[in-house]
Amino acid sequence: MVIKVFLATSSGSTAIKKKQQDVVAFLEALKVEYAQLDIACNEQNRMWMRQNVPEEKKPSNGIPLPPQIFNEESYCGDYETFFDAKEDNAVYSFLGLAAPPGSKEAMQADEEQHIVENGTHADESNEEGAADDSIGEEFLEETREEVAE
Structure with missing residues (x-):
């Protein structure tokens, strides 16, 4: 074109x-x-x-x-x-x-697509994932302590 x-x-x-x-x-x-x-x-x-x-x-x-x-x-x-x-x-x-890969417009389109598919911003889901991981680690540590007792 x-x-x-x-x-x-x-x-x-x-x-x-x-x-x-x-x-x-x-x-x-x-x-x-x-x-x-x-x-x-x-x-x-x-x-x-x-x-x-x-x-x-x-x-x-x-x-x-x-x-x-x-x-x-x-x-x-x-x-x-x-x-x-x-x-x-x-x-x-x-x-x-x-839009070519890496352009601002392509990154914005990727972000919008992520929101449509997942209902969250990509960076929010990463932060939530990190929080979920730390909660999981705490639970695992508590479980280990209970088993050890």
Whole structure:
């Protein structure tokens, strides 16, 4: 799957340029495969992006501004939703990609799965297990003392 980032290479808006650079730099840092599709110089890219941004995600004037992010044909979001996902350590989910092992997002998903399966946090169950072990050791010691008497 290729992530598509629709952007305007000749935008006069510094805010748009900064947002585009932020998205691209973050994808590069994560080593996510992506394609930059220019809407300023390519009418087909501009029309495809405008037609494929869901109606509920379009601004009141109906024209979505770059950057707009897609996973192949599936709409991921705009800069604001990307930024929110970044803040929540959920960029891979936002992009519709599996988080690589060891990433914060993968560790959070593992923790959530553990809670669903066991009803406790992984670190809580370890602490409870440690407490159970010490109680078991105390019981075993008392039993040994009783047998020895």
